[in-house]
Amino acid sequence: MYPKELRYSKEHEWAKVEGKRVRVGITKFAADRLSDIVYVELPSVGAEVKFMEPFGVVESVKAVSDIYAPVSGKVVEVNAALVEKPETLNTDPYGAWMMVVEPSNPAELDQLLDAEAYTAHVGEGH
Amino acid sequence: MDETLKRTPLYQKHVAAGARLVPFAGWEMPVQYAGIIEEHRAVRTRAGLFDVSHMGEAEIAGPGAIGFVQRLVTNDVARLAVTQALYTPMCTPDGGVIDDLLVYRVSETDLMLVLNASNTDEDLAWIRDHAGPDVRVTDRSAEIALLALQGPRAPEILQRLTAAPLGEIRYYWFRPDVQVAGRTVLVSRTGYTGEDGFELYARAADATHLWDAILTAGAREKVVPIGLGARDTLRLEAGYRLHGNDMDKSITPLEAALGWTVKLEKGEFIGADALRRQKAQGLTRRLVGFTLEGRAIARHGFAIQREGAAVGQVTSGSFSPTLEKSIGLGFVPPADVAPGQPLAVDIRGRAVPGVVTKLPFYRRGEKTAG
Numbered sequence: 449m450y451p452k453e454l455r456y457s458k459e460h461e462w463a464k465v466e467g468k469r470v471r472v473g474i475t476k477f478a479a480d481r482l483s484d485i486v487y488v489e490l491p492s493v494g495a496e497v498k499f500m501e502p503f504g505v506v507e508s509v510k511a512v513s514d515i516y517a518p519v520s521g522k523v524v525e526v527n528a529a530l531v532e533k534p535e536t537l538n539t540d541p542y543g544a545w546m547m548v549v550e551p552s553n554p555a556e557l558d559q560l561l562d563a564e565a566y567t568a569h570v571g572e573g574h
Numbered sequence: 575m576d577e578t579l580k581r582t583p584l585y586q587k588h589v590a591a592g593a594r595l596v597p598f599a600g601w602e603m604p605v606q607y608a609g610i611i612e613e614h615r616a617v618r619t620r621a622g623l624f625d626v627s628h629m630g631e632a633e634i635a636g637p638g639a640i641g642f643v644q645r646l647v648t649n650d651v652a653r654l655a656v657t658q659a660l661y662t663p664m665c666t667p668d669g670g671v672i673d674d675l676l677v678y679r680v681s682e683t684d685l686m687l688v689l690n691a692s693n694t695d696e697d698l699a700w701i702r703d704h705a706g707p708d709v710r711v712t713d714r715s716a717e718i719a720l721l722a723l724q725g726p727r728a729p730e731i732l733q734r735l736t737a738a739p740l741g742e743i744r745y746y747w748f749r750p751d752v753q754v755a756g757r758t759v760l761v762s763r764t765g766y767t768g769e770d771g772f773e774l775y776a777r778a779a780d781a782t783h784l785w786d787a788i789l790t791a792g793a794r795e796k797v798v799p800i801g802l803g804a805r806d807t808l809r810l811e812a813g814y815r816l817h818g819n820d821m822d823k824s825i826t827p828l829e830a831a832l833g834w835t836v837k838l839e840k841g842e843f844i845g846a847d848a849l850r851r852q853k854a855q856g857l858t859r860r861l862v863g864f865t866l867e868g869r870a871i872a873r874h875g876f877a878i879q880r881e882g883a884a885v886g887q888v889t890s891g892s893f894s895p896t897l898e899k900s901i902g903l904g905f906v907p908p909a910d911v912a913p914g915q916p917l918a919v920d921i922r923g924r925a926v927p928g929v930v931t932k933l934p935f936y937r938r939g940e941k942t943a944g
Binding site for chain 2: 507512
């Protein structure tokens with residue numbers, strides 16, 4: 449459900465540290481809760497995103513949801529294929545990455561949860 | 575979940591099937607089982623089974639019943655033959671839509687009205703307030719369970735469970751007292767999906783038996799239960815209005831583009847004067863379908879724009895699983911209703927371009943144009 453090598457935000461994004469970059473997506477919990485994702489809005493390459501502020505939007509048939517940056521920095525890559533096939537967020541949430549960020553303050557990553565803490569987070573009151 | 579919510583006789587079936595249950599109109603109802611899009615496609619290509627037992631049923635009996643309902647609703651009830659059904663708005667004196675209903679003529683004298691769950695109490699109060707001494711109004715909602723089997727394979731599946739010749743029941747006709755899987759039901763060739771299919775009015779105590787029997791009889795066709803989520807996307811593709819979203823007491827049937835249900839020549843009925851006046855003076859807004867570029871969804875309440883200015887509002891919007899496009903319903907000025915007219919919808923500050931689209935978006939048996 450929640451791979452050990454990823455870090456998680458309380459808003460249900462995952463972050464994968466790849467050297468000096470961070471790859472970002474949404475968790476299986478978020479994808480399951482939304483279900484039937486049909487639309488994704490991603491930032492442009494070069495855009496600045498801020499820690500725990502919205503950087504894009506995910507829409508399912510029933511609802512629309514902001515997605516939050518798990519780290520501040522500059523967007524260096526976005527997954528354009530995802531815009532064409534947003535349903536891959538449901539079928540493969542950890543393969544369906546959204547953007548790659550060059551963090552301006554990598555210390556923010558320490559505020560994210562590990563897999564165990566995130567599992568506990570989604571297990572409570574959800 | 576809120577303990578004051580009502581549950582249909584099929585509640586345990588939904589729980590056992592792993593449905594996601596949500597509060598809807600005071601009921602705890604399944605919004606989805608496998609997923610909205612998958613369920614939607616099951617109905618379009620095979621068949622799906624819906625629990626819509628939350629709908630209300632009112633029996634209107636007595637020598638004055640036909641004349642009474644004729645004055646309550648805008649469509650022409652006097653035209654109904656016994657075993658025929660009719661779709662109609664029920665309006666306020668101002669012409670606003672209190673609810674949209676189905677009227678079943680069950681005998682020479684008696685009718686059954688089928689009411690939206692969210693309006694059942696208000697409808698019944700309104701109906702009782704207007705009933706004279708020659709009419710008996712009985713709320714049958716709690717006694718009746720309503721199952722809908724919808725989809726191109728629905729007729730052959732249901733036929734396996736009954737000796738009654740279902741092919742003889744035409745669209746918007748019904749048969750009372752049909753034996754289905756050993757239970758007595760009213761079988762109606764109606765639905766809210768744009769597909770062929772049936773609605774079964776059954777005794778509440780028979781609901782689970784019928785539910786299981788239909789799923790078993792349709793196992794070969796992979797009949798699956800369908801939640802309210804897919805019910806909404808199916809009805810939207812079919813161009814059906816949803817009361818509470820696309821119309822309410824502040825909107826007339828003429829504005830909702832349901833002029834075909836308003837029979838001004840039939841004689842007096844509640845709202846007739848206002849509707850006659852509106853027809854003579856002309857509308858200021860009218861409901862249309864629209865299709866947008868891209869996949870962002872136009873939600874209820876979003877502004878519709880023309881040449882940069884707000885001209886109306888979205889009333890329903892969704893991703894269409896059949897067309898794989900963003901579709902919706904909304905109000906625009908009468909000058910802008912022609913199919914092909916450009917418009918835009920303000921989606922989170924972005925003007926997403928689209929065009930007015932002829933309803934329905936989907937018609938059964940047609941290959942859907944891209």
